[in-house]
Amino acid sequence: MNHHLLNYAPIRTALLFCGLLLLICSLANAQTTTVTGIITDGGNKQPLPFANVVFVGTTIGTTTNERGGYTLTGTGNFTQIAISFIGYKSIIKAITPGVSQELKVSLSADSQLLNEVVIRSGKRERYRNKNNPAVELIRNVISHKEQNQIGNYAYAAYEEYDKLQFSLSSLSNKVSERKIFQKYRFLLDNRDTTTLPGKSLLPVYLEEKLADHYYRKSPQKDKIIVKGNKRVDFGQYFDNNGLSLYLNRMYSKVDIYSNSIFLMTNQFLSPIASSAPTFYQYFLADTITIDKTKLVGLNFVPRNTSDMLFEGKMYVTLDSNYAVQKINLSVNPRINLNWVRDLQIHLQFEQNTDGRYYLSKSDLLADFGITKGKGGGIFGQRTLSYRNYKTGDARPDSFYEGQEQIVAADAASKPEQFWSTNRHDTLSTAESKVYTNIDSLKRMPSFRRTMEAFTFILAGYKSFGPFEVGPANTFYSFNPVEGFRLRLGGRTTPELSKRYYAETYAAYGFKDQRWKYFLSGTYSLNNKSIYQFPQNYVRASFQRDTKIPGQELQFVQEDNFLLSFKRGVNDKWLYNDTWRIDYVHEFENHFSYSLGFKNWQQSPAGALQFKRPGDDTNTPSPSLTTSEFSVEARWAPNEQFYQGKIYRVPIVGRYPVFTLRFASGIKGLFHGGYSYENLTGTISKRFFLSQLGYTNVTAQGGYIFGQVPFPLLTIHRANQTYAYQLNSYNLMNFLEFVSDHYASLSIDHSFNGFFFNKIPLLKKLKWREAVSFKALYGGLRSENDPSQHPSLYQFPVDDSGVPYTYTLNRTPYLEASAGVSNVLKFFRIDLVKRLNYLDHPNVSQWGIRARATFDF
Incomplete structure (x- = not known):
């Protein structure tokens, strides 16, 4: 995530979240x-x-x-x-x-x-695991984990009711009495003082889901049938699917029998994880008897109070199951969590007819605020309850085929009678009014004006109903070729049509005195928004604009204002005329493919020249035209997305993502000058390492078949901005390295404060440590070497005739960095070290790069 990605959905949601906290804190006066x-x-x-x-x-x-x-x-x-x-x-x-x-x-x-x-x-003795009856008991619980999980059965089924609600907390009663808020009295007077004793809660979001879950052990497969789904709808100002996904990810389901529990973008080690006795201390507390079952109370606390660990109490059965019957979890106030004032988790288990204990209710409560002390904040609660457990309910294999989750056609339109009959818990008086209150709120002109202002500031788009203007961060930028650049553009919205979309912009450079523009038209084949999963559309477009060779950006336009600031020499650019037609088809199982055709005319700009040996220096540089067909396949099992106004951004999970792309250039087609084939494959995966954080690993390789000039070679992704870019080489110069075959490896590891939490000053600052390593190995076959084939364009040189572009020969390019994240809760700052090829002109051995992040 780069520092300029304010259009990136989770960061924009985070900024809105923090802005709301600031507003609440200013209003709270209880x-x-x-x-x-x-x-x-x-x-x-x-x-x-x-x-x-x-x-x-x-x-x-x-x-x-x-x-x-x-x-x-x-x-x-x-x-x-x-x-x-x-x-x-x-x-x-x-x-x-x-x-x-x-x-x-x-x-x-x-x-x-x-x-x-x-x-x-x-007498308080020194704590030891050896000969400790509390530790012996927890080891029995750990050794019996498998038999106490639902996955121990060949088949299982149950009904789940899921309720997620968010409220503004500790708002002063004086707020609703102020004149400016009189028109919102219907909302502000809907207080709840029973859910969280001692605090006044104002519900603003509610989501409910009722589903049947089915499980098969071999081969392992889950099937979920959603019978009802209901949630607050904020209208066009929020992506309701994206908001729901974001909140559900923050408040993930808690499985105490898993080694790691994912909450608030962090991993917590379960107190009954296999390695838990290494990180927790356990104390026997008391014994109780419930329904003739004897239970032992067991208190647990972290050995280090700043680690991502819980503290609390559990009750364990002393029968052959050694099952958890009840557990309460909380976190130490010193823990390295942002914004979270308090976190409580309550799990209850009930004994089934077969004697095993199954989760009957899960209640997760969290209180957020800018300050740890008093003041307003946001309170969130997710409650899940389970009924009708059945084991051994075998179903045919055909039942489990297809997508994992099926939503009933009428799930979102169930009448209130359905919910009043099937809810596992009744709604509070305040909760029951949320749906109608928010419907009334979003129809108010003052609310719409406020949300439009927030949308423009955070998303960069100003909506005019069927058309919106933006993004705002591209209105003004500058670069060495165009000088001062102005741009204005926009796109149609689903309010105009859910099938037809158009996007356009026009830009003008005051130095080169050239107009640039873009126009695209998209037709949705499934009558859904082209920004929603699953996509299925055809798009045709034309673009005339500038580009930096080797700069590949994700989720952001190249003329973003913040990208105008670059280090070193940045005078080798391209003018591009690009005609494209693309077909994209995604499937519910998260396999997708795309087919495309591109006619691309490249002309050198700035100091870049397309020259062959013997060309007259006064001869204008020629243009290069290619016509290319492409096909790409992508498989991302169980992938989820943050849905934004501009980009749909995948959420990095524990599953790998595979991408394979093949492109073929056709000589003679629409003035295409070269025939070639380009094959690229990518595998990326996040590895979760519990208390040691997580590692993002990406491996990529590519091969170009045929003879092509250097603009058609792989120009490796470089970065001359001051932002740290995950998918680029941050101390490599633009156009510095080209290859016709290569392999790369990128490793980025976040320790999530594991070491800093043990250093007093850094512990107080709540900084988190991170390291990364990138290696690129490649080469150039003799047929693509301009020094051996004068018919090819020469590699670029600087004003003194010194080579500016190189091949990797037999030595890989290496780059490493050490970083500190969670600086001011929003930034990661890396010290980057370039490890070789230091004799190239205008290179930096060291560099400091920063990017914006958002983690709890």
Whole structure:
């Protein structure tokens, strides 16, 4: 993700999210009571972890950490807190409402309660895994994980109800009384004070889904049939599918039996992961009996409080299953998470008729805010519940064929009677009003004007109904060939037609005094937006514009204003006239193919020349024309997307992505000057390494068959901007290396703060470390070497006649970097080192590059 990618959907969503937080914080003005302190044993003065602290008369409470410390915050007129811990006498202490205060408390042992405790040590000894009964118990849980998972059965089925809601939290009551908000009273008065005791919540988003899930073990396959799907619709200002996907990814389903749990763009190690005893400490707490089943309470905390780990308590059965019956998870306030004030996960399991425990309910709650203390924020909750578990329900193989998820034709139009009958949980009064309130809100002219302004600022487009103008970041730019450049363009929207789309722009360079322009027309074959998955369209286009050889950009236009700033010499450009016709077809299983034809006329611009040996220096450089047919196949199993206004950006997941492209040039067709074949293959995959972060690996190779001049060779992707580009060589100059066959490897690893979290200053800054390595090996066959074939264009040289373009010979090009991410929560800064070919002119051995990122 480059620093100029403000059109990139998740960053734009993040900016809108942060802007909303700023607005909320400025409006929040509620009275808050905060109590902090330490709870200790009155006898030995040792801290008591996991003691309960609550405001008297409420359910607002917390537990002490492994050091006995606690922080209890709530909005209200609280005058007392109650402290309790099993084996000790509970006490009540007076507090002052509406202020922050510190209260240290010592608890006295209760002999009657102590008789009920299985294990409790009055002396705090050094923690060890060896001979630790708590660790022995957790190892039994780990060894029985497989038998307690649904995947242990040949066939299984269940019904799932999924509810996701977001609310504005801690908004002051004075907000709705202000004159400017009077017209929004119907929305602001819809408060919920029961879901999160001590906080006033204003629901603004709600999504519900009811589905039947089917599982087959061998060969492993899932089948999901969505019976009902309902969500808040914000209209044209948000991509509702993209917003839903983004929020569901943040609030991923929690499987405690998986080694890693993905939440808020981060991986957390499960407390019952195979390696969990290395990273967690475990303490036996108590025993309880539920329905004649004896359960052991087990507290767990991270060994390092800043690692991506949970703390909390679980109850484990002592029968042959060693199953988790209930678990509560939270995170330490010191954890390296952005924006998250509090995170709570509650999982409940019920015993089925076969004696096994299956997940019956999952509740994930998170409170977001710019500051860790008081003030407004955003509260999100995802609740999943499960019913009608069936094991051994065999179905024919034909049932599992086709796409994994099938959505019923009437899923989005189910009547309210369907939902009131089939919901596993009833909606709160405030939740039940969200759908109609947002429908009313989006029809208000003032709301539409505000959202149009946000859309223009963040997406760069100003909508006029069936047509929108933009993107704004290309209106002005500059470069050595065109000088000062102005551009204006736009495109049609689905409001005009869902089948026909047009896009155009015109640009003018004041230095070269040339007009550039683009025009395209697209026909959607499946009557869906061409920006939505699955795509199926035909597009024809013509473009007359400039281009830098070897600059390949993703998700951004070349005349983006921020790309105007470049290092080094940047005077070798191309004028292009490109006619294209493309057909793109995607399938539900995420296989896609495209067919294309391109007629491309290249003319040198700036200091670039197309010259053969013996050409007169006064002779104008010729143009190069090719006619090319291409076919490309892409397979990205289980791929998901962030849907944006300009680009649909794939979400990097754990599955590999395969791409294979073949192009063939036809000599003599529409003045095409060369016959050739170009084959390129790419494999990319993200490897998740739990506490050590994740690694993005991309391998690519290409081969050109036939004799071609250097503009048709592979001009390797270079970067002379100050932004770090993942798919380019960041210290390579434009046009520096060309090949007719090559192989490349790119490795980018994020440690996600694993080491920095153990260094005091860096731990406080919440920086995260990253490293990358790139290698490019290639070569040039003699038939494409202009020094051996005078009929080919010579490689470019600089003003002094020194060669500017090279081949890789027998030595690969190598580049490495070490970076710091999460700087100011939005930026990654890399120190890049070029490892070889340092004798080339105008190269930099070192460089600092930055790019914008967004992670929690």
